[in-house]
Amino acid sequence: MDVFDAINQRRSVKAYDPDHRMSDEEIEQLFTLAIQSPTSFNIQHWRFVLVRDPEIRKKIRAVGNDQAQMTDASLLVVMTADMKAWEKSPERYWANAPKEVADLLVNWMGPFHEGRDFLQRDEANRSMGMAMQTLMLAAKGMGYDSCPMIGFDFDPVAELINLPDDHVLGPMVAIGKGVKEPWPKPGQLPLSEVLIENRFA
Structure with a gap:
């Protein structure tokens, strides 16, 4: 599927074929x-x-406002991120880069993050958001539907997945074979309202 089509056709689908299984491939x-x-x-x-x-998945649904897609979709993905990934063998993130580039960035990584807990959490959340959108667009490109979700009780879900203390819990994504058309798009705000040139007035 063309990337423009995937962007335009991706919708938050709530009803899935509970018997459909995606292959390991x-x-x-x-x-x-x-x-x-x-x-x-x-x-x-x-x-x-x-x-x-x-x-x-049943227990997650029980603390997730009984959303059927939590149990019925082929996949349920809980998005999490490691807020301390920056200090865990950071050289591995630049293993294939030229040495001078790797040294520069690895040595900069620590001072940039140290003592800035807000930044560590913000970056983890930003990374999750970008990955979640990629995941949903990839699913659409493969012919599957998806549904991002934040309507659940975070603490019980964190306990159910044994979330490490240095990780942050993000949204969930259900992915599978949709069986019901989503509602019509409720309407996008006009670009004139959301696109600002140079600075706010």
């Missing part, structure tokens, strides 16, 4: 595309928790 392709997303310093904070266990 499709799943690998999907996440291989998702990890092409950009991250600051190439840190690659994202950690995609692919919830396969039906019992865990």
